[in-house]
Amino acid sequence: MQYVSTRGQAPQLPFDDLVLTGLARDGGLYVPAAWPKLSTAEWRGLRGKTYQEVAFAVLKPFIGGTISDDDLQAIIEDTYKDFRHPAVAPLKQLGQQDWVMELFHGPTIAFKDYALQFLGRLFDHVLKAKSARVTIVGATSGDTGSAAIEACRDREAVDVFILYPHGRVSEVQRRQMTTVPAKNVHAIAVDGTFDDCQDIVKALFADLEFRDAAHLSAANSINWARIVAQVVYYAVASLHLGAPDRTVNFAVPTGNFGNVFAGYCARAMGLPIERLIIGTNRNDILARFFQRGDMTMEDVEPSLSPSMDIQVSSNFERLLFELLDRDGAAVTEILTRFRKEGTYRLDDARLQKAKAVFDGIGVSDEETLETIRKIHAETGEILDPHSAIAVRAMQALRGDSRDPIVALACAHPAKFTDAATKALGAPVPLPPHLSHLMTAEERVTRLPNSAAAVKDFVSKSLGLKVSA
Numbered sequence: 001m002q003y004v005s006t007r008g009q010a011p012q013l014p015f016d017d018l019v020l021t022g023l024a025r026d027g028g029l030y031v032p033a034a035w036p037k038l039s040t041a042e043w044r045g046l047r048g049k050t051y052q053e054v055a056f057a058v059l060k061p062f063i064g065g066t067i068s069d070d071d072l073q074a075i076i077e078d079t080y081k082d083f084r085h086p087a088v089a090p091l092k093q094l095g096q097q098d099w100v101m102e103l104f105h106g107p108t109i110a111f112k113d114y115a116l117q118f119l120g121r122l123f124d125h126v127l128k129a130k131s132a133r134v135t136i137v138g139a140t141s142g143d144t145g146s147a148a149i150e151a152c153r154d155r156e157a158v159d160v161f162i163l164y165p166h167g168r169v170s171e172v173q174r175r176q177m178t179t180v181p182a183k184n185v186h187a188i189a190v191d192g193t194f195d196d197c198q199d200i201v202k203a204l205f206a207d208l209e210f211r212d213a214a215h216l217s218a219a220n221s222i223n224w225a226r227i228v229a230q231v232v233y234y235a236v237a238s239l240h241l242g243a244p245d246r247t248v249n250f251a252v253p254t255g256n257f258g259n260v261f262a263g264y265c266a267r268a269m270g271l272p273i274e275r276l277i278i279g280t281n282r283n284d285i286l287a288r289f290f291q292r293g294d295m296t297m298e299d300v301e302p303s304l305s306p307s308m309d310i311q312v313s314s315n316f317e318r319l320l321f322e323l324l325d326r327d328g329a330a331v332t333e334i335l336t337r338f339r340k341e342g343t344y345r346l347d348d349a350r351l352q353k354a355k356a357v358f359d360g361i362g363v364s365d366e367e368t369l370e371t372i373r374k375i376h377a378e379t380g381e382i383l384d385p386h387s388a389i390a391v392r393a394m395q396a397l398r399g400d401s402r403d404p405i406v407a408l409a410c411a412h413p414a415k416f417t418d419a420a421t422k423a424l425g426a427p428v429p430l431p432p433h434l435s436h437l438m439t440a441e442e443r444v445t446r447l448p449n450s451a452a453a454v455k456d457f458v459s460k461s462l463g464l465k466v467s468a
């Protein structure tokens, strides 16, 4: 199994090199050269298996022999052993054919743990085999930072530096980043916005001398290993609800398009997933695209679901590559125009191809709160605001279909106290394994909004001698 870039100019890579690469050298994202498929009989054989057993069957073809079966099995076992529900990702029934899959039983109670816990262990395995190290530098508006820190803490071959905007993340999110007592973990509060943090990270990656000296790598969802680990729970949910002999659909709260693209991969692997319904908040660029066919950038506005306060979804490039029949030059042309003009349009044939699978809807803060209240009253389930958007989208776009739809519940409601308090009158308590959070000692470095200051801090922490 080799991987190709969506821009068509970077060298093909095997899985183990890909894990350490992140962005392709031509600026594109890596995707498999061909989709691995399981036969109907193979899918049937996975029914009734554990999350870990399904994970092994789904991940193996993507890894393409770069990791031995025994090692892969051990990595998977270790990845999910401390998740706090025996099913790892339990399904709950909300209505006749309405389901939610809870993806918040990992250490930082957001779905990003399902992929990042795997990625952290992959880093260790691949780096040991190559006798190498990496330095993860990333910017976060909340959930990714804590999940990346938790995944990389105490890993021998990894150092991790996470930049967040000072005073602009929730207290739970900040404490999840600042209370981890591991020497290789560095939380950095930047005097600026999330965009400033992201610009600093980009500047460090663009500084090639520094990038090479520090062995910089990425843990955000441009890293293919994250997407592939997310395919697993689509397979687990589908098999539980009757696949491969019955159609199953999904509703996904969407920001960077990584999660829902994993659903597209599950479909490409041969699962009978007919529709992927996208829920967004008021930042509804994706919902508008699937309704009208034009991708048009607007300003990012804050909402009750901050992990989806985003305009440019980086993983959409992977779908675009498929819609344009894997023509890297066409992808490059469209995305260059988008960067310059803030808008592009797909022709009707391509749009129809996208709409055959995807549909989307924007959900307001008021509708989000209403959904939290309604589902709690009807079923007792408390949804976080992102999950509520998925449930709302599922119910709004079901139409006449009587097939099961699974809404992905991507965070625990305790993570977003603001929405819980507004909807239900009180915050939701943190799960017991996080009860220490509000009293644990914090460790954070506050830095000015300056790439030079961050570079200097990273260099000193790593013991590098790099000229400023």
Ligand SMILES: *Cc1c(COP(=O)(O)O)cnc(C)c1O
Binding pocket: 110, 111, 112, 143, 144, 221, 253, 254, 255, 256, 257, 258, 259, 260, 307, 308, 386, 410, 411
């Ligand atoms: C990251 C995140 C999302 C968005 O997922 P993408 O893969 O970026 O589309 C949605 N909900 C929550 C709770 C998240 O943390």
